[in-house]
Amino acid sequence: MSELSRQLLIENGRSVRVLNPPPGYALPDGAGPADVVVLFAADRAQLEKDAPAALGSLKPGGALWLAYPSPASGRQSDLSRRHGAGAFGRAGLTDTTAVSIDRDWDALRFQPLAEVPSSAIPAADMLPVGRHATFVFRAVRFVAKPLFHLIFRFDVSGRENMPDRATVIVCNHLGWMDAMSLLLVFPAEPRIHLLADPTSMMKNRPLWALVRAAGGIVPVDRAQRGGPLLFRHVGRCLSLGGAVALFPEGDFGPREGVLLPFKKGFAHFAVEAGVPVIPVGLAGMKDLWMGKRLSMRIGAPIETKGKTVDEVHRLGEQAVNELLPPYAEPPGPKPLRRWLTGLF
Structure with missing residues (x-):
């Protein structure tokens, strides 16, 4: 089992596709959709560019991971644990699990909102509105x-x-x-x-x-x-x-x-x-x-x-x-x- 598979808790026998792998994280790229897709993105521009390929490479019900620069690495990035992954949000996904791959990379797992009921966005009129402060x-x-x-x-x-x-x-x-x-x-x-x-x-x-x-x-x-x-x-x-x-x-x-x-x-x-x-x-x-x-x-x-x-x-x-x-x-x-x- 590779180091990446260990960090992301990927079970043996599951097919994995890694996009934009940094040194040490490249895996043999099989044909067809994969059970697990890991997209490494240094910034939001790279995520926006490669998100369609990541989504298109994933089997139905598969696991999608976004790896982004860790704050501990000292690199500046407009991706973070809570912001920047709008490309996946627009696809109806929400992040559910956060892990640290190593000192340079953190990762988020994304799942469909329908599979995470507690993450459903409330209705726009959830709260009253008006001129006066509560x-x-x-x-x-x-x-x-x-x-x-x-x-x-x-x-x-x-x-x-x-x-x-x-x-x-x-x-x-x-x-x-x-x-x-x-x-x-x-x-x-x-x-x-x-x-x-x-x-x-x-x-x-x-x-x-x-x-x-x-x-x-x-x-x-x-x-x-x-x-x-x-x-x-x-x-x-x-x-x-x-x-x-x-x-x-x-x-x-x-x-x-x-x-x-x-x-x-x-x-x-x-x-x-x-x-x-x-x-x-x-x-x-x-x-x-x-x-x-x-x-x-x-x-x-x-x-x-x-x-x-x-x-x-x-x-x-x-x-x-x-x-x-x-x-x-x-x-x-x-x-x-x-x-x-x-x-x-």
């Missing part, structure tokens, strides 16, 4: 705000552009701290409702219980790519004076200062509801450590009256790109970097 949210925010200001240094400009009415907030996506920063920096009301795939949150039971109690999330099923229920619920939120926030890139950007192409959902929401779009540029949130400076630039509202969805989409993406704060990796010690970056 008591639980206010209490959590009251505790979290001073705590996060002790851990990080926030550099915010454009506070005068914060909305006092229904609005759609769009910003670039670097890591888990993006959403937290919006909730801490923007006022408690109008209540921000985050449109997000809750898969990673659902795997952290205490966090998911807190999210459900505090409210302010509209679950998004990436495999369905939106739907009538999602649009109705977002429309209801905006009609009641609430705010919705989303990351139109759809996943974490590859690195600081670089935007992935924006999806059009935010523009549809804003145009149909007749509400403005607030663009936000973030920097410093890709890697986190104690005392790090996190930058947020809040842009002027983009009014949607008289504009088409395509126009609002273009203006929103352009505005966020122009708002991105300059970023340079600072020298010196970076305490708790690995722990804080991978916290959620």
